[in-house]
Each structure stands twice: as structure tokens, then as C-alpha cells.
Amino acid sequence: MILRDFFDIEAVKLDLEGETKDEVLKELIGLLGLDDKSEGILFKMLKRRENLGSTGIGNGIAIPHCRSLVVNRLRLAFGRKPDGVDFKAIDDRPVRDFFLIVAPPLEVSNQYLPVLGKIAQFAKEPDVPEQLGQLETPEDFLALLEAKSI
Amino acid sequence: MDAQLEILLQIQDLKGQRRGLEEGRSERQVEEEAFNLRVDEALTGLDEKIDQVMEELDPGVRRRYDRLAGGIDRAVVPVINGVCYGCFVSVATSVASDPAERAKLRNCDHCGRFLYFLD
Structure with missing residues (x-):
């Protein structure tokens, strides 16, 4: 499977409103359509992962991720905050593009790590930040993933 | 969702x-x-x-969790489509179909693991 196959269009938002790291994380979680309690638990887990070390990998991209019992399958979301937010990224630059990845602890299909690796690989391609910045619709995002064939 | 169950999920x-x-x-x-x-x-x-986070558990729940966690890999498991994903035995329909029952802190009648309902 390619990355495109893991994203639902409802889980792509190109105009995130959050102004802080926490607000952006909550907004990304909201794209997954979970109940309130599950959202709260997931937020705590993602925060704890961020406290171990930022998932901001540089070039304006972050990949917050964790395993959690509150999902029953691999779930992904993408969000873009045009002005960027301080995410304590490796290069200390603001983060504009966010890929959220959440998987259950025991994932039968075993896709979590391959997908995490693929997104990290995708994010490190030199032309990707510029291409992500030019997206106008969620459909454009999915088309970009498809074009990359990762 | 029961507050203790929420803590158990975080621990797990x-x-x-x-x-x-x-x-x-x-x-x-x-x-x-x-x-x-x-x-x-x-x-x-x-x-x-x-x-x-373990400190936030009530003593009784903690004791039960410690007993379970000492003997099995996962002490808290999901119920999906009415089936306990610890032992794969069906949970009583009267529980699985009642939102109030699903929200309570509950153990599997068969394997004893803590359950949370995930649909």
C-alpha cells in the first residue's frame, strides 16, 4: 500500500487554527473523529511522547505519533498551519506541516512503523515542504501523495 | 468513561x-x-x-491491576464487536449493548482482564 491509501479526506485540514503546540495537537486529534474521552487520552499520550523529544523533524514538518488503546486501527491525519507554530523542532524553526499517526498497541496488519518510516522519508524529500505549501485543497494533498508513490 | 478506567488506559x-x-x-x-x-x-x-499515573489508581483497582499485570501481557483490553480481545470470548449482550454498562469499570467474566468498549 502507498501512503495515499491511509488518509481519509476528512482527516486533512489545510488551515489549522491552533496557535500553540497543544492547540494544534488537539486540532489534529479532532480530525480523527473520536469521542471526547478518547481524544483526551490520546492528547495526553501525544504530549508525553513530545515530552520525551519533539517529533518536529525540521524543515517545518512534525510527525506526532503514538500507539494508543483508544483506536482500533491505524489512523492518520494531516494538518497545515500556514504561519507555523513553535513545536520545539530539531532545527528550532516553526512547524507548518503536521502528520499525525496513531496505532493500536497490537496492530494485526503491522503497518504503524512502515507508515511512520514512509512519512519520515517523504517529509525529508527536499521539494516536499514547498509542495505542501502550495496545496490549495485536501484533494491536492492526496494527489501529491499519490504522485510521490511512496 | 469511568475515571479509573481512563487511568488504566493511560497506564497501558x-x-x-x-x-x-x-x-x-x-x-x-x-x-x-x-x-x-x-x-x-x-x-x-x-x-x-x-x-x-499508577499512584492515581484506587487501592482496590491497583491491587487487581497488579495481580493481572504480573501474570499476563495485557491487563486492559478492548472489546470489539462484543468480543474481549484478551481471551476472544463474547461479552454478555446485556453489557455490550448498554451504554451505561459499557462506561463502567468492568472485568471480563472469562479472563478477568479490564475491559473497555471500542466500536
Whole structure:
């Protein structure tokens, strides 16, 4: 499977409103359509992962991720905050593009790590930040993933 | 959702994260290479957090959790489509179909694991 196959269009938002790291994380979680309690638990887990070390990998991209019992399958979301937010990224630059990845602890299909690796690989391609910045619709995002064939 | 169940889910998630970093060679490699995570420090941090969250459990729930966690891999498991994903035995329909019952702290009648309902 390619990355495109893991994203639902409802889980792509190109105009995130959050102004802080926490607000952006909550907004990304909201794209997954979970109940309130599950959202709260997931937020705590993602925060704890961020406290171990930022998932901001540089070039304006972050990949917050964790395993959690509150999902029953691999779930992904993408969000873009045009002005960027301080995410304590490796290069200390603001983060504009966010890929959220959440998987259950025991994932039968075993896709979590391959997908995490693929997104990290995708994010490190030199032309990707510029291409992500030019997206106008969620459909454009999915088309970009498809074009990359990762 | 019962407040104690919420704490149990957090503990289980933290332990799952710890297990992934400690035992999963691929997970450790991805975290180190893609995210520059210092895994040994992360494991220490997770241990501290687990201890801290464990303190929030009521004594009775903690005792039961400790007993379960000492003997089996996962002490808290999901119920999906009415089936306990610890032992794969069906949960009583009267429980699985009642939102009030589903929200309570509950153990599987068959394997004893803590249950949470996930649809």
C-alpha cells in the first residue's frame, strides 16, 4: 500500500487554527473523529511522547505519533498551519506541516512503523515542504501523495 | 468513561510505548534515526510517568491491576464487536449493548482482564 491509501479526506485540514503546540495537537486529534474521552487520552499520550523529544523533524514538518488503546486501527491525519507554530523542532524553526499517526498497541496488519518510516522519508524529500505549501485543497494533498508513490 | 478506567488506559498506553521502544528493534531504530530520540533517557522518563499515573489508581483497582499485570501481557483490553480481545470470548449482550454498562469499570467474566468498549 502507498501512503495515499491511509488518509481519509476528512482527516486533512489545510488551515489549522491552533496557535500553540497543544492547540494544534488537539486540532489534529479532532480530525480523527473520536469521542471526547478518547481524544483526551490520546492528547495526553501525544504530549508525553513530545515530552520525551519533539517529533518536529525540521524543515517545518512534525510527525506526532503514538500507539494508543483508544483506536482500533491505524489512523492518520494531516494538518497545515500556514504561519507555523513553535513545536520545539530539531532545527528550532516553526512547524507548518503536521502528520499525525496513531496505532493500536497490537496492530494485526503491522503497518504503524512502515507508515511512520514512509512519512519520515517523504517529509525529508527536499521539494516536499514547498509542495505542501502550495496545496490549495485536501484533494491536492492526496494527489501529491499519490504522485510521490511512496 | 469511568475515571479509573481512563487511568488504566493511560497506564497501558505508556507501558505499550515503553515495550515498543525497549523490545521493538525497528521502533527503536525509527525513533533514534528519524526523531533523534535518546531511547534510554526516554525509557527512564516513561518509567517515572508510569509510576506517577499508577499512584492515581484506587487501592482496590491497583491491587487487581497488579495481580493481572504480573501474570499476563495485557491487563486492559478492548472489546470489539462484543468480543474481549484478551481471551476472544463474547461479552454478555446485556453489557455490550448498554451504554451505561459499557462506561463502567468492568472485568471480563472469562479472563478477568479490564475491559473497555471500542466500536
